[in-house]
Amino acid sequence: MGCDRISELPESLLTQILSYLPTKDSVKTSVLLKRWENLWLRVPVLDLNVSNFPRHGKGFRSFIENFLEFNKKSRILQGYIYIDNPKFVVSWPSLKIMHLEQIIYDDAPLIMEKFISGCPVLEDLTVIDPQDYSTGGLQLLRVKSQSLKSFRLTFDSMIMDGAAFAVEIDASRLEHLSFEDNQFAAIAVKNLASLFMIKIDIEFDVMSCNSPLEPEDLSTIVTIHDFLTGISSVRHMIISESTVKVLYLYSHYRPIPKFDNLYRLETDFSRYMLQFLPVFLESCPNLRNLIVKEFWHRVPIGQTELTYVPQCLVSTLECVEIKNLDMEEESWKKLVRYFLENSVVLKKLLLRFRGSFISNRDSVFNELLTYTKLSPSCEIVIH
Structure with missing residues (x-):
């Protein structure tokens, strides 16, 4: 006769296993055996969707209250909370990860601040499609936290026309920051001395x-x-x-501030903006790694001139990778020449071409070997 080996596992391991399931599935295990009856309540992860509750989600509040009442010293570390209109006080002293998606309710800025302030050890926050029901878009999002290390804000869908979106961030321990989509009219940040990585895809309403x-x-x-x-x-x-593009327009009026700590830059430059590339690189005096993904447009090659040499090419730039090159066009060679002829300490130039097969790879490689290299030890790699 078979035995229940899983139920013999330590409770800490069982709750860890259940943490990989949506909460609604974790709850279903309570009918298995007596030992499993309340086990799901001790899982340190909540993954809930208001649509899983009857009467248009009206049972959500009752569920949360019962959960917290059962385990008043809850050690929730991670939460995926899909809600309509929370009226309860948020107090999750152990919550470290929170994912909020398509939150729609009145007085959105106040509610968002309540969530964040109610999580004193929150480290990872993701907000997707925040909307204020009364205005059609979240007017202002304030993220103020002394514990937050990672914050991602993005829109997967378009907000209503005329809805201005602004965000304010004050997080002294923030290391990773991501803004995606073009619906940000204003972004104010401060106390970001710990920032390590940032992903920017915004237009400032320009x-x-x-x-x-x-x-x-x-x-x-x-x-x-x-x-x-x-x-x-x-x-x-x-x-x-x-x-x-926005920074290119901005540079006509003010210089790009210096990024003295920046050592790795990944960016997209269409050909008609290539003359801005050295200008932008001048703001990165200690850059060591550069990845450029090019989008080639039908612009006459003579209109793209690269003459200015920024400081990083002279002293620090060691690796350049250029992606999405078109073998049939000649203009990419100008960019390659620019880096080879002006980079003093360059160690590797990696070229990635479109398509899976390059019939004339050897001839191209041999041609590149004839280019003048300011750094004799630079290796040229073709993919």
Whole structure:
């Protein structure tokens, strides 16, 4: 006769196993045996969706209250909380991970602040599609935390027209920051001295207006300047083509602030903005690794000139990777020549071409070997 080996496992291991299940499935295990009846209540993860509750989610509050009442010293470490309109006081002293998605309710900024302030050891926060039911979009999101290490804010769907979105971040221990989508009108940051990596895909409401940045757009210019200054301690930056376009327009009015700690940069540059690449690199004097994903447009090659040599090419840049190259076009060779002829300490130049097979790879490689290299030890690699 078979025996129940799983039920013989230590409780700590069983709760860890249940933590990988959605909470609704974890609850179902309570009918297995007496030992499993309340085991799910001790799982340190909540993964809930209001649609799982009857009467349009009205049982959600009761569920949470019963859960906390059973285990008043709850050690919840992670939560995926899909809610409608929380009226209860948030107090999760052990919560470290929180994922909020498609939260729709009145007075959204106040509710969001309540969630964050009620989690004193929160380390990882993700907010997706926040919306204020009364306005169609969350007007302002304040993230103030002394424990937060990672924050991601993104929109998977479009908010209503005319809804301005702004975010304020004050997090002295924040290490990873990610903004995705183009629906941010203003971003204010401070106390980000611990910032290690940032992913930026925002337009500051510039590109959506279908008009270039003008001198009279002083508030937008100041907002961009303050944001760049606030993240200037970052070491690893991933920046989208849309944001590069905004910075290109911004650079006509003010210089890009220095990123003295930045050692790795991943960015998208279309050909018509390549002349801005050295200007942007000048703000990264200690850059060691550069990854450029190019989007080639049909622009005459003569219109793209690369003559200025930034400080990082002279002293620190060791590895350059250029992606999405088109073997049929000649213009990529100008960019390759630029790095080879001006990079003093370059160790590797990695070229990635479109397509899975390059018939004339050897001839291309042999041609590259004829280029002048300021760094004799630089290795050229083709993929």
